[in-house]
Amino acid sequence: MAGADSETKRIVFLGPPNSGKGTQAVMLARKIGIPAISTGEMLRAAVAVGSELGGRVREVMDRGALVDDELMVEVVSRRLAENDAVAGFLLDGYPRTAAQARSLAELSPIDDVVLLDAPEEVLVKRALGRGRTDDREEVVRERLRVYREQTAPLIEEYENQRLLRRVDGDQTIEEVEKAILCVLARNGA
């Protein structure tokens, strides 16, 4: 599409927490042969090994807030500069704010933005069923509130750029996978 190399795929997965982005991102990225880059996973890994980055983000993540834009822009810029991202990438959980979206647009063209969404009660039920320590109901609700406030406005922006592909996340994993492949094929991915 927009890039010089038609083989290059640069995809963004947008959607609320527990919409199934992570699962679908890994499956699709493997299928296309590009790295699935989850900023949430990168940050959790940093916390787990106790790195300096981990120390800086742990408390923010625990309360369901967003890590500051400057730090996230740095983390993602470095990751996209690695060799495996040259032929394309699938970003899962980034951008999440208008500032991150602006920075990404300067860093690289994007071919498709896949929006996975589901009703709020489905998302909350999934989160609580998963039982991670940061998944207490109040934190789950806070993460959803932050999504609606800071991230959801990006939907319209990507729609205006004709990059948005909507997929119903309230289906089985297999059905969602099929729907994603279908919207991407329709748009030349």
Ligand code: AMP
């Ligand atoms: P996720 O696994 O994508 O839901 O991310 C888990 C947590 O990591 C989020 O609740 C945020 O605290 C933090 N995080 C991940 N990606 C971002 C981002 N793009 N901007 C700010 N914070 C992020």
